[in-house]
Amino acid sequence: MDVEKRVKKAIKGNKREFEFLINLEKEKLYRIAFLYVKNQTDALEIVQDTVYKAFVSIHKLQEPAQFTAWIKKILIHCALDFLKKKQKVVFISNDLLEWIPDKAIEIDTQLDLMEAIDQLNGKYKSVIxxxxxxxLPNKEIATIMDIPEGTVKSTLHRALQQLRVVLEGECANG
Structure with a gap:
């Protein structure tokens, strides 16, 4: 059975299909949450909150084909809400390094990059x-963030500019 049919069944209240869909997405959701909070416990809490909110509102999902984008959008909102509530300093652990895609970059550079990303506002951090x-392609990012695709491009451009400024400042100070 294809995913879209499973989503339609979940929308109609089928709990097993919803559970199946969550199992498909859980690792991606955790990875995104972890990038926001840099802590396993907090990331799991965000994912749990996301799954709960998705479960109670899945009947509102208009386009079954957009399930993945829809649940990632919920996750981003949960992560940003969590960070607003906590308003704490986040220390980067070595566990974070396994999530960084380019293993060839030196550890110091990876840490600088993650610290720089943490300094971005929520919208810029999300798009990065x-x-x-x-x-993800810009079109899917636009769907998740509920903004036009052109806005994704300009937001990404501004986020990268801001990252460059932060990283250049750290290089000058380091």
Whole structure:
């Protein structure tokens, strides 16, 4: 059975199909949440909150084909809400390094990059994570963030400019 049919059944209240869909997405959801909070416990809490919110509102999903984008959108909102509530300093652990795609980059550079990404506002941070860590096309990012595709491009451009400024400043100070 294809995923879209399973989503339609989940929308109609089939709990097993919803569970199946969550099992398909759980690793991606965890990875995104972890990139926001850099902590396994907090990331799991965000994923749990996301699954709950998705479960109680799946009947509102209009387009079954958009399930993945829809649940990632919920996750991003949960992650940003979590960070607003916590408003804490996040220390980067060595566990984070396994999530960084380019293993050839030196550890110091990886840490600088993650620290720089953490300094971005929520919108910029989201677009960077979705584009470069989840490798999503701009169209899907637009759907997840509920903004036009052109806005994704300009937001990505501004986020990269801001990252360059932060990283150049760290290089000058380091």
């Amino acid at each position: 994570i979705l584009k470069y860590y989840e490798d």
